[in-house]
Amino acid sequence: MSNIKVETPSDREVRVTRAFKAPAQLVWDAHTKPELMRKWLKGYDGWSMPVCEMDVRVGGSYRWRWRNDETQTEFGFFGKYLEVIPSARLVFEEHYDQGSFDVAMMKEPAIITNDFEEADGVTTLIVTMAYASRAERDDAIATGMTDGMGHNYKYLDAWLAG
Amino acid sequence: MVQFSETRLDASFAALSDATRRGVLEQLGRADASITDLAEKFHMTLTGMKKHVGVLERAGLVTTEKVGRVRTCRLGARALEEEAAWIERHREIWEMNYARLDALLAELQSAPQKKPPKKK
Numbered sequence: 001m002s003n004i005k006v007e008t009p010s011d012r013e014v015r016v017t018r019a020f021k022a023p024a025q026l027v028w029d030a031h032t033k034p035e036l037m038r039k040w041l042k043g044y045d046g047w048s049m050p051v052c053e054m055d056v057r058v059g060g061s062y063r064w065r066w067r068n069d070e071t072q073t074e075f076g077f078f079g080k081y082l083e084v085i086p087s088a089r090l091v092f093e094e095h096y097d098q099g100s101f102d103v104a105m106m107k108e109p110a111i112i113t114n115d116f117e118e119a120d121g122v123t124t125l126i127v128t129m130a131y132a133s134r135a136e137r138d139d140a141i142a143t144g145m146t147d148g149m150g151h152n153y154k155y156l157d158a159w160l161a162g
Numbered sequence: 163m164v165q166f167s168e169t170r171l172d173a174s175f176a177a178l179s180d181a182t183r184r185g186v187l188e189q190l191g192r193a194d195a196s197i198t199d200l201a202e203k204f205h206m207t208l209t210g211m212k213k214h215v216g217v218l219e220r221a222g223l224v225t226t227e228k229v230g231r232v233r234t235c236r237l238g239a240r241a242l243e244e245e246a247a248w249i250e251r252h253r254e255i256w257e258m259n260y261a262r263l264d265a266l267l268a269e270l271q272s273a274p275q276k277k278p279p280k281k282k
Binding site for chain 2: 004006008011014016018020021022026027029030036039040041042043044133134135
């Protein structure tokens with residue numbers, strides 16, 4: 001159940017597949033209701049999600065912001081919903097909001113597609129992140145290298161969360 | 163988790179700080195190319211391109227091999243390692259988020275409904 005699959009279907013996309021023991025309706029709710037989403041979409045410990053606004057309809061906007069409780073560093077994502085099919089498909093653009101974070105990335109928005117597929121009480125969630133170019137993805141790879149130095153790649157939480 | 167020495171890290175950052183060099187990596191991600199090909203593609207002199215490739219090579223992001231008069235460039239092991247490490251990082255963070263989501267979904271399904279369904 002908890003097996004996660006990460007693939008790169010093209011040189012500018014990443015796809016994550018994961019099954020949940022719950023009906024699609026609930027998994028959808030967890031992605032579209034702020035009071036539910038901020039409970040799980042937090043990445044590493046020590047981060048909270050002070051801003052989680054979502055107007056889930058085509059053309060509606062969302063704004064997410066995370067904060068490191070210790071350093072008060074903030075960053076986020078924002079954008080518009082492009083496709084909304086309840087319990088089935090959620091597509092939105094993702095702009096990076098650097099906030100007070102010292103990592104710049106993703107000048108062009110990525111397009112995030114969430115597909116929810118329910119069968120026998122199990123919902124398979126397929127998240128496809130399409131970056132504007134492979135260069136954007138390479139930027140992310142470059143930024144990821146800070147990992148070895150043990151600091152500031154936590155923006156990835158949000159980015160991945162898309 | 164992959165550890166990198168700071169010197170290598172500096173070299174990599176320097177190498178990736180330039181748009182042309184990122185473009186070269188992108189290009190080599192699709193297919194190997196000679197320095198001449200790359201110079202043409204990026205509208206650059208051979209000398210200019212050689213310098214860029216040199217920087218990428220020192221950072222381990224590109225390897226080159228001279229066969230006859232042609233120097234062929236391809237992605238270095240390090241570039242491929244970075245990609246693998248980056249994907250692994252994705253997995254790790256998603257796993258943390260989704261473990262929390264599992265718990266939340268379980269809670270939602272076991273908790274008594276706040277609003278019981280209307281009786282027909």
